[in-house]
Amino acid sequence: MSRLIAALCAGALFGTGLTLAGMVNPLKVLNFLDFAGNWDPSLALVMGGGLLITLVTFRFVLARPAPVLADQFTLPTRLNIDPPLMIGSALFGIGWGLAGYCPGPAVAALSFGTLEPWLFVGAMLAGSFLGKLFTR
Amino acid sequence: MTSFTPYSALAGGALIGLAATLLLLFNGRIAGISGIVNGLFNGGNDRAWRATFLVGMIGAAALVYHFTPVHFEGRSGFPVWALMVAGLLVGAGTRLGSGCTSGHGICGIGRLSVRSVAATACFFSIGVITALASRHLLGIGS
Numbered sequence: 001m002s003r004l005i006a007a008l009c010a011g012a013l014f015g016t017g018l019t020l021a022g023m024v025n026p027l028k029v030l031n032f033l034d035f036a037g038n039w040d041p042s043l044a045l046v047m048g049g050g051l052l053i054t055l056v057t058f059r060f061v062l063a064r065p066a067p068v069l070a071d072q073f074t075l076p077t078r079l080n081i082d083p084p085l086m087i088g089s090a091l092f093g094i095g096w097g098l099a100g101y102c103p104g105p106a107v108a109a110l111s112f113g114t115l116e117p118w119l120f121v122g123a124m125l126a127g128s129f130l131g132k133l134f135t136r
Numbered sequence: 137m138t139s140f141t142p143y144s145a146l147a148g149g150a151l152i153g154l155a156a157t158l159l160l161l162f163n164g165r166i167a168g169i170s171g172i173v174n175g176l177f178n179g180g181n182d183r184a185w186r187a188t189f190l191v192g193m194i195g196a197a198a199l200v201y202h203f204t205p206v207h208f209e210g211r212s213g214f215p216v217w218a219l220m221v222a223g224l225l226v227g228a229g230t231r232l233g234s235g236c237t238s239g240h241g242i243c244g245i246g247r248l249s250v251r252s253v254a255a256t257a258c259f260f261s262i263g264v265i266t267a268l269a270s271r272h273l274l275g276i277g278s
Contacts, residue, residue: 006162007185011192013155014167014238018193019200021141021148025208028138030277033267040138042145047241049149050156054246057157062247067164074164075247076234081254088233089240093259095225097266098218098276102237103230104169106223107190111198114210120223127227128174135232 003069015108021046024109026100026116033097084135095127144206156243159189168239169193170230214277218270233259 022028023046032043066072096102101109101120109117156167163185172186201207230236233255235244240259244252270276 003163003185004188006158007165007189008192010155010159010162010167011189012196013151013158013192014189015193015196016200017148017151017153017155019148019197020151020204020206021145022138022206022208023148024197024201025138025211026214027211030267030271031138033263034271035264036268036272038137040140042138042141045142045145046149046152047237049146050153050242051149051245053150053153054156054242055248057153058160058243058246061157061161064161067160067162069162070164072164073160075166076244076249076251078234078251081251084232085234085251085255086258088229088231089255089258090229090262091225092229092233092236093262094266095222095227095229096237096259097263097268098225098270099214099222100267100277101222102169102226103173104193104236104238106226107169107173108193108197109201111194112201112210116211116214116219119216119219120226123220123223124227125173125177127224127229128170128231129177129227130224131228131231132174134228 006069014104017050018105018108021049024105024112026105028100029096029102029105030100033100088131152238152242153246156238156246160243166239166243168235168243170227170236171234171239174231211277218276229259 031040106117106120159165159167176186240252240255
């Protein structure tokens with residue numbers, strides 16, 4: 001139960017941050033990536049602000065023998081840069097640069113009462129299932 | 137047209153970093169949204185925290201969007217085919233590449249993962265090229 005409360009709080013902070021930062025607006029994202037238009041550098045500060053925190057806190061958190069509410073940390077185990085990583089990230093980059101949505105903002109925006117995030121998330125889930133066929 | 141919002145961007149980013157810290161500190165999990173969503177459909181016994189996290193994220197986003205000045209006019213007229221193609225690519229790409237902006241960008245780089253640095257450099261540069269090409273060469277969504 002306490003793990004679910006921690007997840008709920010973390011999710012709420014995450015959603016607040018994404019929305020406050022304006023990242024749920026795909027035009028703001030595209031206006032960052034498209035620096036040849038009316039450039040909006042905000043996204044760089046969102047990434048910067050996030051990394052400023054995680055680069056410091058993760059060192060201390062991961063120095064612990066275990067998380068507060070779980071037996072162990074569940075972390076990715078692969079260490080090598082392989083074709084799926086780079087091909088997948090490139091495909092993701094194309095989709096991101098085309099519509100201005102990445103998974104977090106698209107899911108967060110499901111509550112905004114507009115159709116766009118629903119269409120995008122629907123297609124994203126379909127794409128994820130297709131992608132699963134090519135991964136072990 | 138959107139305007140540069142340095143303070144809310146920095147504050148929002150810091151909140152995202154704090155959220156990722158909480159999830160790692162308490163539950164030992166990486167706050168990568170594509171991974172959290174994908175895990176919902178894997179039939180594992182850890183679906184509850186994933187669903188709870190997403191409920192918190194969607195609920196908080198709704199409150200902030202609907203009841204604070206950050207409210208913005210939703211985009212209109214963006215071609216549906218481009219939205220669907222983009223969704224397919226983002227879904228397939230984050231599955232193959234094991235992560236997205238949050239999982240690789242905020243959490244992966246945060247724990248100094250070489251894979252995440254490479255993935256983030258890749259999707260940012262390809263994202264820039266795609267946005268430039270689709271808006272200025274193909275005229276999509278501009």
